[in-house]
Amino acid sequence: MQAQTLFHQDLFHSFEAMKTTAPGMSVKAFTAMLDQRTKWFGRTGKVNADAFQRSFLQYVYCNSEEDQLLEKEPLVCPACSPETVAVSVDGNRKLYRFQKANQSEEPGFFDGVFLSQDSEVSSFVEEVRGAVKSTAGRAMCGESQWTAARETSKQANKLNEEGVEIAVCRHGFLLKGLNMYRGEIFAYPMFLQKEFQDAAFLAMDVTCRYVPYLEKVSEVLTHLQPLQKIRHCLSVMHAKAHNTKCKILWNARNQEGAGTTLGEEVEQVDSFLSRCALTTKYMSKSVRTDMLTVHAIGWNQRKENGLHIALSSRFKKTVENSLDATESLKKMQDQLHCSDDMLKQWVVDVKQWASSGNAAASSVDARGLQISIEALFVSICQKKHYLYRQNDRNKRHQKITQKIAKEKKSLLDEIQRYNQQPDGDPVDTHSVVQKLSNKAAESMIWPWQEQNTDGVDILAKKKLFDQLMLVLRLTEEKQILVKEMMQRCQYLKDSVAKVQTLLATISDCIKTGSYPNGFTEEASKGLISLLKRRLHYLRLKQQTAACTYRGILQPTPQLVEDEGEMEEMDWQRDLSSEDEDDDEDDAEVGTQVTVVIPFDLTCTLT
Structure with missing residues (x-):
């Protein structure tokens, strides 16, 4: 047997550690560094990047086989076994892959380990689409549209995989993922939900639209009815891009039993995986799958090593925050002269207000302006929220920034027109501009949404409602x-x-x-x-x-x-x-x- 290059295992171990720390580093950059060291020490020869990558993946595969013999579970969270509180699901559209002509597709080492097999996912998607007639276009939250909420979508040009949809536990462990071929359609999180039916909650960014779709599909596909037993919630930060009533009904902070689960753990993992896109978008399908699996296992290993510290630190902070939140709640009650019994009634009032429609009937013209104002406000919040989360190019950032400025101007024009309508409570333009200028837009309750029956406006009730929910969640x-x-x-x-x-x-x-x-x-x-x-x-x-x-x-x-x-x-x-x-x-x-x-x-x- 003859070999031109022999790689030491320590070299592969070092490269694996470096990839976990710096996911954006390519194999060619690493081998170029090795070539420089070769020249520096007076040796000759060149390390072939393709040969190094193949050998590295074989080395990692051998390690994974060894881990199986040792009964290791790299894609399981020890703190969530056997009872899982929450699983967060979201798509990452930065992990796309370009189409390549005349590309030989060899089977990968980790097909189906972290990323589900494409054949299983496509079969499930076709089953759902065949059972339920899909509605074209984006789903709506109130009067606003969400790009991440679709029942069907066209395939993008020049791309093979458009990204990945991943499931993460509340401790940041990567559990499962799949390749997206048609944008963020509802069938993808539904497929992942099947894998985690023991979880108490499923957190998403478009829960308000996903739940009705799940109910519609479950009526036809009876084997999916157990999925309705899982409770759903909006991730905390994504909820800020929804309208106020939607937040009250679906926000994770308002769900009994969820604790202080953020539902944003996917965003933390995406900040790590998105750096892999610098190299994976040019890889072949099998190598991309293998490298993403290597990164997922490395990420989980790092999380597992510090899990005991993370849990203890989180417990300390929770105890401290619980005392502070309880004290703040008492102060707010004293300021508003609200007794405990009155607070319970206000909680009921806020929930009823969130489930009801607008307070009073309006003329056709005024109602049209109200719809337009609500839609523009939430649309601006959504675009600001996703500006850097789903877009990785400066050209795209510039276009979205221009759209935000255009919609903001339209919003102010619509508010001015509405304020000129007779027999209507005017909208405070300064308050709207101030809320939009904040990094995290606050809740906006419009004059036509208010229901003031006991002399206390709904916004004051909602502030106490939010504080009470925080105290309850911290206790849980x-x-x-x-x-x-x-x-x-x-x-x-x-x-x-x-x-x-x-x-x-x-x-x-x-x-x-x-x-x-x-x-x-x-x-x-x-x-x-x-x-x-x-x-x-x-x-x-x-x-x-x-x-x-x-x-x-x-x-x-x-x-x-x-x-x-x-x-x-x-x-x-x-x-x-x-x-x-x-x-x-x-x-x-x-x-x-x-x-x-x-x-x-x-x-x-x-």
């Missing part, structure tokens, strides 16, 4: 985080048990001489060595997580339940020393921690 978040810490501990405990079982099984096979999966004796001993190393790392993670959570979940007044009664929280930590070089007869785990938390959830690390 404390319980959710403690449960997620326990699930993380249980996940580590189960992983240790799996590794110990594998160690015992392979050891028995070596003794009897019947090796599993066609392994030789030498390969089986090598696998035992890897399993022991894996077991050692898992125990270190157990101890680290236990010590971190032990410092957070102590009996303090901040952990008192709603009625103010302190629940007993017992911690038992029993360390035992154990020789890691012993044979596979590893019995007990080095750390045992028992946690009793207020809502009867007990977790033991063994």
